Amino acid sequence: MSQLPHKVTADPKGVESGPHFMDGDHALAEGALAAGCRFFAGYPITPSTETAERFAERCPSVGGLFIQMEDEIASIAALIGGAWGGQKVMTVTSGPGFSLMMENIGLAVMTETPMVIANVQRGGPSTGLPTLTAQQDMMQARWGSHGDYRAISLVPDSPQECFDLAIEAFNLSETYRVPVFIMTDETVGHMHEKVVIPPADQIEVVERNWYKGPKGEYRPYQFTGKDVAPMVKAGDGHRFHVTGLTHDERGYPALTPEQNVKVVSHLINKIDSNVDKISRVEEDGIEGADVVVVSYGITSRIAIRAVQEARKSGLKVGVLRLITVWPLCENKIRELAGKIKGFVVPEINYGQIVLEIERCAAGKCKVISVNSCGGAVHDPEEILTAIKEAAK
Amino acid sequence: MNDVARNMDDATFRQQNPMAEFLRMERMPHIWCPGCGIGSVVTSFAEAVKESGLDMDKIAVVSGIGCTGRVAGYVKFDSLHTTHGRAIPVATGLKLANPELKVVVFSGDGDLTSIGGNHFIHAARRNMDLVVICVNNFTYGMTGGQMTPTTPTTANASTTPYGNYEYPFSLPFLADAAGATYVARWTSLNARNITESIGEALNRKGFSFIEVITPCTTLYQRRNRLGDGLDAMQYYHDDADIEHGADTRTVDITFQGKLKTGKFVDRQKPTYLDAVNTHYANVIGDDYELYGKTPMEKKAEEDAKKHGIDDLPEPELTCDSEDDA
Numbered sequence: 001m002s003q004l005p006h007k008v009t010a011d012p013k014g015v016e017s018g019p020h021f022m023d024g025d026h027a028l029a030e031g032a033l034a035a036g037c038r039f040f041a042g043y044p045i046t047p048s049t050e051t052a053e054r055f056a057e058r059c060p061s062v063g064g065l066f067i068q069m070e071d072e073i074a075s076i077a078a079l080i081g082g083a084w085g086g087q088k089v090m091t092v093t094s095g096p097g098f099s100l101m102m103e104n105i106g107l108a109v110m111t112e113t114p115m116v117i118a119n120v121q122r123g124g125p126s127t128g129l130p131t132l133t134a135q136q137d138m139m140q141a142r143w144g145s146h147g148d149y150r151a152i153s154l155v156p157d158s159p160q161e162c163f164d165l166a167i168e169a170f171n172l173s174e175t176y177r178v179p180v181f182i183m184t185d186e187t188v189g190h191m192h193e194k195v196v197i198p199p200a201d202q203i204e205v206v207e208r209n210w211y212k213g214p215k216g217e218y219r220p221y222q223f224t225g226k227d228v229a230p231m232v233k234a235g236d237g238h239r240f241h242v243t244g245l246t247h248d249e250r251g252y253p254a255l256t257p258e259q260n261v262k263v264v265s266h267l268i269n270k271i272d273s274n275v276d277k278i279s280r281v282e283e284d285g286i287e288g289a290d291v292v293v294v295s296y297g298i299t300s301r302i303a304i305r306a307v308q309e310a311r312k313s314g315l316k317v318g319v320l321r322l323i324t325v326w327p328l329c330e331n332k333i334r335e336l337a338g339k340i341k342g343f344v345v346p347e348i349n350y351g352q353i354v355l356e357i358e359r360c361a362a363g364k365c366k367v368i369s370v371n372s373c374g375g376a377v378h379d380p381e382e383i384l385t386a387i388k389e390a391a392k
Numbered sequence: 393m394n395d396v397a398r399n400m401d402d403a404t405f406r407q408q409n410p411m412a413e414f415l416r417m418e419r420m421p422h423i424w425c426p427g428c429g430i431g432s433v434v435t436s437f438a439e440a441v442k443e444s445g446l447d448m449d450k451i452a453v454v455s456g457i458g459c460t461g462r463v464a465g466y467v468k469f470d471s472l473h474t475t476h477g478r479a480i481p482v483a484t485g486l487k488l489a490n491p492e493l494k495v496v497v498f499s500g501d502g503d504l505t506s507i508g509g510n511h512f513i514h515a516a517r518r519n520m521d522l523v524v525i526c527v528n529n530f531t532y533g534m535t536g537g538q539m540t541p542t543t544p545t546t547a548n549a550s551t552t553p554y555g556n557y558e559y560p561f562s563l564p565f566l567a568d569a570a571g572a573t574y575v576a577r578w579t580s581l582n583a584r585n586i587t588e589s590i591g592e593a594l595n596r597k598g599f600s601f602i603e604v605i606t607p608c609t610t611l612y613q614r615r616n617r618l619g620d621g622l623d624a625m626q627y628y629h630d631d632a633d634i635e636h637g638a639d640t641r642t643v644d645i646t647f648q649g650k651l652k653t654g655k656f657v658d659r660q661k662p663t664y665l666d667a668v669n670t671h672y673a674n675v676i677g678d679d680y681e682l683y684g685k686t687p688m689e690k691k692a693e694e695d696a697k698k699h700g701i702d703d704l705p706e707p708e709l710t711c712d713s714e715d716d717a
Contacts, residue, residue: 039485039488039489041481041485060672060676060679060680060681061676061679061680061681063681063683064683065488065668065683065684067484067488067664069481069484069514070481070510070511070514071510073478073481074478074480074481074484074510074511074514075481077474077475077478077481077482077484077485077511078481078482078484078485078488079485080472080474080482080485081454081472081481081482081483081484081485081486081487081488081489082485082486082488082489083485083489084470084472084486084489085485085486085487085488085489085490085493086489086490087489087490089485089489103475104474104475104478107474107475107478111472233489233490234452234470234486234490234493235449235450235452235470235490235492235493236449237449238470239449239468239469239470239471240470240471241416241464241465241470241471241472241473242471242472242473243464243465243472243473244473244474244475245473252416252418252419252465253465253473
């Protein structure tokens with residue numbers, strides 16, 4: 001069954017159109033409401049709590065429901081139930097809560113349940129730096145739950161993009177029936193900026209692809225590796241079954257190595273074969289550049305200053321901002337690696353996405369990590385030094 | 393299996409099985425051992441659904457992991473087989489996303505009260521509108537007979553090879569204390585009582601908890617030299633007494649001791665969603681759109697709005713904590 005995302009315009013009820021002055025956390029909640037999310041289950045954790053608070057405040061007037069669950073495990077479990085109950089669902093958390101959610105992220109992946117999980121990253125490991133920024137969970141977003149799988153991670157660099165990417169996250173999660181992470185950070189989460197919320201009729205929303213066939217014939221899965229089966233909601237008489245076990249098209253357990261090949265390769269390929277549709281980057285001055293700074297989230301805004309300084313001194317520096325970090329735009333990195341002298345990869349962690357850049361560059365050019373242990377954004381000088389080093 | 397059944401071909405047997413309406417017959421045979429009590433509870437559940445006259449399309453079953461966790465995969469309802477301990481929060485999400493559903497959780501003692509213990513008490517505290525059926529066989533069956541939070545002190549389990557030295561939970565007491573509004577306990581010998589209790593739970597609102605003591609013949613019975621399933625039935629027959637309304641503080645289970653069964657708690661309290669709607673209607677007033685109401689309820693609400701907020705159908709506000717029975 002070919003799958004075309006069913007696009008509609010946003011329900012005006014959830015859209016507070018106009019210019020606002022708000023922080024990234026609040027913008028996430030507004031984006032979710034605009035995308036049609038009416039079910040939010042969450043647990044308080046700094047620095048993400050404001051999103052839950054905003055949703056709790058807004059939902060009674062838009063026909064939504066907010067529930068504060070007993071912990072993050074319960075929150076994401078409730079999302080799985082909520083999604084199969086027919087709702088677009090969201091939760092928000094930070095590092096420790098993200099760790100707690102990992103098992104059920106696997107269940108969501110396995111049952112192909114759409115949901116959006118925002119991780120407003122803070123310094124770790126463990127309780128770490130609850131109120132200070134970091135980008136240390138980027139690899140956890142990729143590999144955190146056990147087993148082989150793919151999910152999608154978007155990284156906003158501003159409150160405006162928190163709003164925009166929240167909508168995109170819902171649209172992607174509905175299109176690919178997969179959990180989508182918004183991997184923002186404390187700085188963007190707590191930064192107040194202008195956020196313009198467009199009129200509802202200018203917001204494109206992907207509706208769930210509902211099954212329209214006869215009762216008794218519904219199959220929750222199709223293992224094509226390209227697109228996903230339509231969904232039903234509990235109560236509509238289709239008597240669906242879903243399980244975290246390896247399963248067949250009916251959702252029934254089928255515990256054989258052969259079936260696991262079908263399921264796992266589908267889960268991976270439905271994302272990998274659509275990288276070009278999913279992946280979004282922002283490029284600046286890439287053409288003819290000797291050095292390309294690859295960055296994401298708040299770090300990309302710090303990097304701009306370093307790039308400007310480098311260009312002033314005559315260096316040819318391009319910028320590749322990853323808006324979609326997972327799946328990574330590997331082909332683009334490979335292509336660039338053959339043309340440039342080096343990549344500079346600043347990130348507020350000890351070097352995570354840089355490992356992927358190194359892998360894709362495969363020795364064809366330098367790859368310089370500008371790492372940080374978290375707690376603060378970079379000093380642009382550090383990035384500038386690395387750019388100069390890469391340009392040598 | 394009787395002679396008639398034995399002489400049928402497989403397809404006919406599946407078709408003519410009296411449970412066919414309620415089970416995914418294409419998934420039979422199930423994985424449960426001979427003498428296991430889970431199947432009896434599922435049969436009682438099916439009977440209760442049949443007697444309740446409820447629309448089967450509007451009933452959903454959620455399970456976690458373990459032998460009892462497999463129930464969701466065998467019953468012909470919308471069903472989710474989730475992660476270990478998390479059936480209740482998944483069921484919570486399902487119920488809140490689509491409040492017209494009657495959501496039933498089937499869970500074992502380890503799944504529900506060890507790894508899932510936190511969710512259990514919080515769903516009871518909120519009076520979440522769920523029917524929670526705990527098949528309590530005092531053991532982790534799927535993993536080979538380890539000790540659970542309900543294993544009686546001194547009983548032998550694979551992780552307490554010299555006997556259990558921990559104090560077990562008394563589940564009715566736990567549920568009662570946490571705020572459950574319906575609490576009953578039966579043994580798997582009491583098939584009709586289980587059916588009746590599940591029927592009552594299906595036809596009421598709020599957090600309903602039904603514990604069913606069942607034999608795990610392969611592990612708990614054998615390891616403790618308690619004989620087979622029939623011996624377990626004999627024990628239930630001889631040592632289980634029905635005491636409706638018993639104070640839940642007095643219903644502890646000791647190793648092969650007397651068992652108190654019956655309906656212990658049945659009280660009225662607003663459910664989570666009732667509380668949400670009542671509270672917001674009071675605080676926000678006209679701007680609040682009641683959440684999760686059926687079209688008929690919505691119409692009644694609109695009619696009431698025409699006559700002013702005072703005429704809103706008053707959701708139950710009072711907490712009658714009278715333990716009847």
